[in-house]
Amino acid sequence: MDFVNSESYCRGLGGHLVGIHNGFDNIYLAEKARSLFGQDQFATGGNRVKNGQNWTWISEEPFDFTDWANGESQNGDMNNCLHINVGTAKWYSVDCFLSVPFVCQVPTVNFPSSTVTQGTSSVSPSSSVTISSSVPTSTSTTTAPKQTNKCQTIDILFILDRSQSIEDTFYNNDVKNFVKYIGGAFSMSGEAPMDFPNALGRIAVIQFTDEATLSVPLARRTRSEFISAIDNNVVYQKGGTTSIKNALQKAVDYLENGSTATDNLVVVIVTDGVSTQDIVDSQPVADKLRKRVHMFTGVGIPGINGNDIEANITNLALLLGNPDYAFSNITFAEDSLKGILPDALKIYPCPTVACKGVIFIGEMTEVIVQERKELFLNVTMQIATKINANPGGSTTNDQVKYAITLFGESI
Numbered sequence: 001m002d003f004v005n006s007e008s009y010c011r012g013l014g015g016h017l018v019g020i021h022n023g024f025d026n027i028y029l030a031e032k033a034r035s036l037f038g039q040d041q042f043a044t045g046g047n048r049v050k051n052g053q054n055w056t057w058i059s060e061e062p063f064d065f066t067d068w069a070n071g072e073s074q075n076g077d078m079n080n081c082l083h084i085n086v087g088t089a090k091w092y093s094v095d096c097f098l099s100v101p102f103v104c105q106v107p108t109v110n111f112p113s114s115t116v117t118q119g120t121s122s123v124s125p126s127s128s129v130t131i132s133s134s135v136p137t138s139t140s141t142t143t144a145p146k147q148t149n150k151c152q153t154i155d156i157l158f159i160l161d162r163s164q165s166i167e168d169t170f171y172n173n174d175v176k177n178f179v180k181y182i183g184g185a186f187s188m189s190g191e192a193p194m195d196f197p198n199a200l201g202r203i204a205v206i207q208f209t210d211e212a213t214l215s216v217p218l219a220r221r222t223r224s225e226f227i228s229a230i231d232n233n234v235v236y237q238k239g240g241t242t243s244i245k246n247a248l249q250k251a252v253d254y255l256e257n258g259s260t261a262t263d264n265l266v267v268v269i270v271t272d273g274v275s276t277q278d279i280v281d282s283q284p285v286a287d288k289l290r291k292r293v294h295m296f297t298g299v300g301i302p303g304i305n306g307n308d309i310e311a312n313i314t315n316l317a318l319l320l321g322n323p324d325y326a327f328s329n330i331t332f333a334e335d336s337l338k339g340i341l342p343d344a345l346k347i348y349p350c351p352t353v354a355c356k357g358v359i360f361i362g363e364m365t366e367v368i369v370q371e372r373k374e375l376f377l378n379v380t381m382q383i384a385t386k387i388n389a390n391p392g393g394s395t396t397n398d399q400v401k402y403a404i405t406l407f408g409e410s411i
Contacts, residue, residue: 003318006104034086079093157251159269162208188223188226211246269296270298273300309329
């Protein structure tokens with residue numbers, strides 16, 4: 001597993017990836033790993049994903065001991081996670097998405113002393129913790145969207161950061177358009193296929209600072225009602241600091257108590273940064289949310305000090321529990337091949353309505369000579385052919401509809 005999924009696995013045991021605080025534990029773990037693993041290195045909780053410079057333990061324990069190999073750790077590179085060589089017990093900075101065995105540090109009271117599963121063993125270098133070294137058969141903590149065999153309602157909940165660090169113009173324009181782009185990809189009320197009248201997309205929006213507000217509840221809406229709801233309610237209001245924990249808790253409370261959300265649920269959090277403390281504080285509610293939804297995905301946006309997600313996407317991936325669902329910016333999230341929609345559409349295998357409509361209007365009065373009338377018809381065919389060849393965005397050519405209106409004394 002990589003760093004994101006290894007830490008998520010350890011959290012499932014009630015702990016974290018291991019932190020090391022003295023030479024004895026360092027050598028002990030290396031020797032134990034050498035006897036247990038078939039690889040030359042293992043992962044720890046050491047990382048510098050917060051700012052690319054200062055090393056910390058994911059458990060927030062003091063980083064009070066080091067044993068770097070010669071030339072390590074290099075500042076300024078992209079290797080922001082700490083692995084240990086099992087032969088020398090020396091430390092190396094590596095790519096956080098490198099998949100290797102890993103060691104969990106779990107409080108003794110949380111670890112089942114009599115349980116040993118395939119690929120898992122436990123040892124105790126100290127009396128206060130149990131170290132679980134594990135190579136589980138599963139490689140992801142967030143299940144990929146399930147494929148359904150019929151059209152069903154899909155619900156999309158956007159959780160939007162509008163705290164004081166967010167750039168207001170970008171929020172009021174780009175974030176708003178992003179919500180309309182993702183939400184508008186699905187059929188709205190009055191557009192569903194005749195055989196599947198409930199095959200609709202329903203959109204909800206929670207906006208948050210240090211407090212979270214349900215701005216747009218889940219409901220059936222026509223397309224114009226959907227656009228109006230987003231235009232009127234997704235509005236930047238400079239407020240307090242960012243509390244991702246409170247935002248996720250608002251989402252869980254709404255989904256459990258105040259909504260009619262279906263099982264086909266996608267949650268999209270949009271923010272300019274995720275701190276290590278956000279991950280620690282939000283872990284319980286994030287775990288609960290992941291169990292409730294098909295997709296828990298996140299997108300980075302610019303703040304007044306830049307887009308921290310672009311600079312450090314690992315923390316967002318940790319929060320989500322799946323690096324595949326972490327997007328550094330809106331452009332990547334909207335990508336027609338690798339963005340949010342390709343996976344979301346897997347749980348909504350329904351024919352969608354036309355995304356674009358083209359109407360040609362031509363005058364056919366007696367003052368227009370026959371040659372010009374024929375030219376008009378030929379041009380419409382050429383334009384339609386051109387659009388079909390390149391419909392743009394996530395639109396396919398079968399989602400573009402055409403009409404021709406001819407007028408003289410009457411239409």
